Amino acid sequence: MGIPFVDLKAQYKTIKEEIDRAVFEVIESTQFIGGKKLETFETNFARYTDAGYAVGASSGTSALHLAFTALDIGKGDEVITASNTFIATTEAITHTGATPVLVDVDDDTLTIDPEKVEMAITDRTKAIVPVHLYGQSADMDAIREIARRHSLKIVTDAAQAHGASLNGSRKAIQGDATCFSFYPGKNLGAYGEAGMIVTDDGDLADRMRRLGNHGSADKYTHTEVGFNYRLDAIQAAILDVKLEHLDEWNNRRRSRAKRYDEGLRDRPVRLVPEGPGRHHVYHLYVVRTADRDRLSEELRKKGIATGIHYPVPLHLQKAHADLGSGKGTFPVAERAAKEILSLPMYAELTDDMVDEVVAAIADILG
Numbered sequence: 171m172g173i174p175f176v177d178l179k180a181q182y183k184t185i186k187e188e189i190d191r192a193v194f195e196v197i198e199s200t201q202f203i204g205g206k207k208l209e210t211f212e213t214n215f216a217r218y219t220d221a222g223y224a225v226g227a228s229s230g231t232s233a234l235h236l237a238f239t240a241l242d243i244g245k246g247d248e249v250i251t252a253s254n255t256f257i258a259t260t261e262a263i264t265h266t267g268a269t270p271v272l273v274d275v276d277d278d279t280l281t282i283d284p285e286k287v288e289m290a291i292t293d294r295t296k297a298i299v300p301v302h303l304y305g306q307s308a309d310m311d312a313i314r315e316i317a318r319r320h321s322l323k324i325v326t327d328a329a330q331a332h333g334a335s336l337n338g339s340r341k342a343i344q345g346d347a348t349c350f351s352f353y354p355g356k357n358l359g360a361y362g363e364a365g366m367i368v369t370d371d372g373d374l375a376d377r378m379r380r381l382g383n384h385g386s387a388d389k390y391t392h393t394e395v396g397f398n399y400r401l402d403a404i405q406a407a408i409l410d411v412k413l414e415h416l417d418e419w420n421n422r423r424r425s426r427a428k429r430y431d432e433g434l435r436d437r438p439v440r441l442v443p444e445g446p447g448r449h450h451v452y453h454l455y456v457v458r459t460a461d462r463d464r465l466s467e468e469l470r471k472k473g474i475a476t477g478i479h480y481p482v483p484l485h486l487q488k489a490h491a492d493l494g495s496g497k498g499t500f501p502v503a504e505r506a507a508k509e510i511l512s513l514p515m516y517a518e519l520t521d522d523m524v525d526e527v528v529a530a531i532a533d534i535l536g
């Protein structure tokens with residue numbers, strides 16, 4: 171039968187009635203843009219993340235672009251982020267006119283290395299963008315300290331980390347602005363494109379909301395040139411239903427991860443550990459082996475789907491050739507890119523399925 175990498179149908183089956191009702195209510199109301207469903211979801215998501223304000227966006231990428239723009243980041247500025255993230259992080263920086271400055275990552279957690287951040291700071295640096303990769307927080311205490319000393323903003327890319335926390339606090343993983351993606355496969359996934367920014371700064375929230383709505387607070391009054399980056403009501407209604415289940419799904423992901431950890435402990439693979447104080451929500455469960463390509467191919471033959479997040483670090487992507495960082499610049503990220511393999515991970519994964527993946531890996535690698 172095989173084990174898919176994610177199974178969105180399995181999740182839908184468990185909440186079908188609630189979802190169908192919520193979607194139907196939006197259609198009946200014909201309030202497709204803005205309105206009560208959006209306001210309710212923003213309020214509930216702000217409460218869930220323990221943030222002062224939540225501003226809906228049309229995707230995680232537009233959420234990042236809105237945050238950078240509202241913080242007046244633009245031409246001549248530099249923004250530091252990790253080389254092993256999805257390109258959306260650097261696209262959003264580049265589209266403001268600023269320059270992404272990539273740095274290497276911690277060899278264990280694969281999140282941004284604070285020491286490397288500090289070394290990359292120049293008098294043009296405006297912000298740091300830690301990415302909470304795979305579902306666990308970057309080393310936010312160290313990054314906050316660096317940002318404070320150099321008067322830099324922090325925009326956190328939490329696209330993969332809904333519900334993650336640090337030292338028991340969801341606020342502790344946040345920056346001046348924190349951006350989430352609700353891409354369908356995420357821990358909290360829409361049925362299309364959607365995103366969100368949370369912040370404790372009311373003026374920043376207002377500006378992001380205005381910018382995402384054509385620079386307009388009142389219809390046909392445009393105080394600055396903005397974007398159409400609104401989160402639509404059908405997605406908000408779906409996400410609001412799913413938010414109620416998020417903690418339960420994240421707990422299931424954690425228990426799946428624990429079962430993988432135990433099963434793989436004595437196998438020739440390296441695990442990505444949960445960092446100190448971090449509550450990992452396992453958007454992705456990643457193992458490392460020098461034999462990655464063979465492992466993924468043999469698993470595929472056994473009907474087990476896997477992914478690679480991400481196979482080419484951003485400094486080696488053609489799109490960023492202008493940044494001028496060739497092979498060998500970020501050795502930790504480069505080695506990881508050759509070794510990492512994401513195993514099936516979702517709340518509906520059964521014990522038997524995890525055990526089948528573990529047994530297959532044992533069979534292939536010994």
Ligand SMILES: Cc1ncc(COP(=O)(O)O)c(C=O)c1O
Nearest residue numbers: 229230231256258329351352353
């Ligand atoms: C780390 C990271 N940043 C940004 C994004 C962009 O989010 P979206 O696809 O919703 O634009 C994603 C997800 O795709 C992501 O994983």
